[in-house]
Amino acid sequence: MPSLIEMTDMIRAGIGGDSGLGKSLKFDLRGEGVIHIDGGSVTNVDEPADLVISISKSDLEALGKGRLDPMTAVIKGRMRMSDMGLAMSLQPQMRALFSKLI
Secondary structure, three states, rough: OOHHHHHHHHHHHHHHHOOOOOEEEEEEOOOOEEEEEEEOOOEOOOOOOOOOEEHHHHHHHHHHOOOOOOHHHHHHEEEEEEHHHHHHHHHHHHHHHHHHHH
C-alpha cells in the first residue's frame, strides 16, 4: 500500500492543473492524515473543504483501483460524506477523480 505522501503525489500527478470538481475536497483518512484537493492544488494540509470524505487509506486505494464501489462503501459505512447532496451533484467529476487516484 502506498504511503500518504505517495498517494498524494499520485493524485497530484493524475489531476494535473485542475481537478475538474469546481469545489474543494478533503479525504479524511481516519487518523492516517488528509489529502486536500482544491483546483490543481493537492496537499496534506488539514484545511476546510466544501466536501469532506471520511475513508480509510486502504479503502481509498480500493476505490481508485475499482475494487470498491462508492455506493457500496457508503452503504457499509466505509465511506462517509459531509454533504451527500453535493457529492451526488459531483458524481461524474468524482468518478473521473477516483479513476485517477491510484
